Amino acid sequence: MNTLHKLAAGCLAVCWAFAAASCTDDISLPCSGQTGDSAGAGKIEAYLQSESGKSESTVELRGEDVRSLVRLGLTHVAGEAVDVTLRVAPELVEAYNEEHETSFELFPENLVSIEENGAVLIGPEDVFSDYMALDLTAGEGVVEGQTYLLPVAFDVITEGIAPAAGREAVYLLVKVSGERPDATKPGGFKMVSYIEVNDMNPLNVKNYFLAESGKPFFDIVNIFAANINYDAASGRAYVHFNDNVAHLLANRDKYIAPLQEMGIRVCLTILGNHDRVGVANLSAEGAREFARELRVVVDTYGLDGVDFDDEWSDYPSRPDEAPGFLVPSSELYGRLLIETRRVMPDKLVTLYAYGHTSFYNPIDGKRIGEVVDYAWNSSYLYPDYNSRKDFLGLLPEQWGPYSICLNPDSNQYTGDTLSDAEIQKVHEGGYGVMVWYDLRTDKRQSYVSRFSQVSRVVYGEEVVKQGYDYGKDW
Template identity: 35%
Template sequence: MKYINYINMKSWIAALVLSAGLFAACSDDVLVGQVDESKYTTGDGSVMGYVSDSYGKRMFSNVEFRSSGSVSLHLKTTAKLTMEAAVTVTYDETVLTEYNKKYGTLYEVFPKNEITFENGGVIKLNTGDVQSSEMKVSYVSDGSLSADKSYIIPLRIQVTSGNFKLGEEDQTRLIFVKDLTGIPDCTKYVDGKPGVKVFSCMEVNDTNPLNNLSFTLKSNGKPLVDALIIFSANINYNAETGRVYIFNNENVQALLDNREHYLKPLQDRGMKIILGLLGNHDRSGVANMSKETAQAFAQEVKAMCDAYQLDGIFVDDEYSDYEYSDITPGFVYPGKEAAARLCYEVKKAQPERWVVAYAYSTTYGLPAIDGMQSGEFVDYALHDYGGSSDLSSSYPGMPKSNMGLYSQEFNQGRTASESSLRSMRENGYLSHMIFAMDPNRSNFEWTQMSAMERMARAFYDDELVFDGIKYPKDWN
């Protein structure tokens, strides 16, 4: 990524005030997603079971829908059973009440009368199997929900037959739902299936994010770009207070302070707004926070996302001056475990938002935290420029569709061939990053435009349309 000079941030106090009601200390026993089954046993040798969605997520699911949608749930066990088994899934509002009370959150329930359970909510597991067929939880829009908020379908799960047990944490489940019925959809479909998701990472020191609106597909008018990554906010350390905090330069802060002008138009077209986080030449960074420091910083990240209605964060381990001896209290020796811990704590603090990792340096592959695989708490992993390897072993539990291959750097002309992009899509890798797209640069016509035309053909069998509008940097 490109080097950036950062200066002090404005308006952070306002962000904290806006989000003060949502701060809460997270206890150590919170689990998000799927545990390592080898650790998921009991002292008496009982077979254990749990319910997961089609992506393997165990504790919660995040879904967005327009008009109607569904989540498929499966019953899984840690060993084959000697008799037929079943669990019953029911809507139980007390599950959310208990969650909000425990973690100090204010989530609201999704309307019960808009939800239906396939097979009456019963999931059956045949003798000798370790995974059941699916049971769908379906939902429809009644037009009353805000598109800016996530609502919760709170579920209680009970064993109704079979010789297995559910752990305490597996007896409840949360489905985070966003009703986007009134907002256009960025998702591009190919042969009836979602196509590649394009992340546009922009260094906003000199680029206007509104330029992402200028490029669409000919067949459907949908934007080429699915998500903007604002590059970048910083992780910094205050030696006087001993606090790690978010530090924005004047350009990042200008976009946040004027989100109605620069960011909301993208969200109104269905794009996600992701805030980049990386080091800034002091001892703090992605890969060296202690557990307690990471938990506190995760709450600051949540405050920022709440205040400016952001959809997630992008974690990038660069530009930190880590300590390798005489380590300051609140930090640990830099490494992958600390980087994974930070991603885990951020995801735990705001499970409805994305955590995106730059598959580079310390964040190229992350270990499990508290028994949870990294593919459970990292939603997307985007390769460094040109990287094209499968990331399944680096982020276990992450679906191939969320792995970003062949990232391109438009400022330096580091682009990808159409055959590589098409191969990526055909092999089920459905995420991709471009960096430094800006039609105001001198290489726009022969480098950037050509690269995006190849993307439209390779990813969607379509043609790129440029509306001719070039948005300059117009803030001070």
């Protein structure tokens, strides 16, 4: 990872073969409603969005009712009150599954309650309604461990207002998690740990807790790393595991499940591997095929998503240098991210902000900030608050400006130089994620004080360590 450790040699390639399925193009995501005089504004359209502003969001049911918020928007002020009715839309499930190559079942309508029976009013001078609550209940008809789809659409009662094409619904992906603990802390701030699994055991992440609430300190663990590799025989890209990654995945019940049972989500980082292919030079069809293969990997090993890192690829400088692959660009990288989100709408998609990550413009009608869940600063030597602007549509709570390297042997080690001022700036600025790279047990390091330094600010609690250090036992 960025001037740190290269992957070990002697990799074991695992190539997944499956048939390509046809599907339609992704639905474009919207622009926000505009205020101002309605005169001369042209046709007024209505659209629906979640609290995050996206057309899709994930909700977890953990034995208690969960509330999700949506609101209606108008492209222009109407000059009159606009009446709209929200409703569950079972008829959209089949089309959604075809588009995303998924097989979600409808979340039972009898377990959904819409505020005010779905009646929504947008004022004459407003472009947004108030947020409306969707209350979901875990009850009979749902199976623990399964994800369901809940499309919520709307009908416009007021004449002259049309639904915006492609924006007629919000899709909630409802994960029924039962009584499984949740690592989410108040405020939603996320702690991410990259584990160098060539020599470290990922189980060490589960030893750190908040002192009062007992919540796990870490929310996400990234297994660093699998690779995107070139297969000369087929001329295509495939997912490649070295021996260490392969062992952890093959023994997920020992190394991955214990983290997930605490509510920690475990993802797989995808990294270049010194050949002509990388995450930023796939063709449109190549991106679609590779995203499908990633979904197979995630499903096979029960992972919670994928993380991308655009490093260590020997990209061609001309198309003729690598037939079947293109000169790398942010647009090509963005298309891979879009394809990954399309086939994994219920999984995490995160990004290490290095390489071809200048996503200033929509790609295929989508803003990358609405495609990825989180992205973070790729340097450990200084905080970076400005690169969030490289990700069109990325909100502050999705950006990690202050990343920390915990390996004292690295030339980017910052574990002893945590800045109280920067921690406070991250918190007060509304940023929502912090990365800790290369947590180790072989350097006689004590991380409790460093974790507590951050935790006191963002969670109001100290961090404690429980349990013993896990060595590499494979």
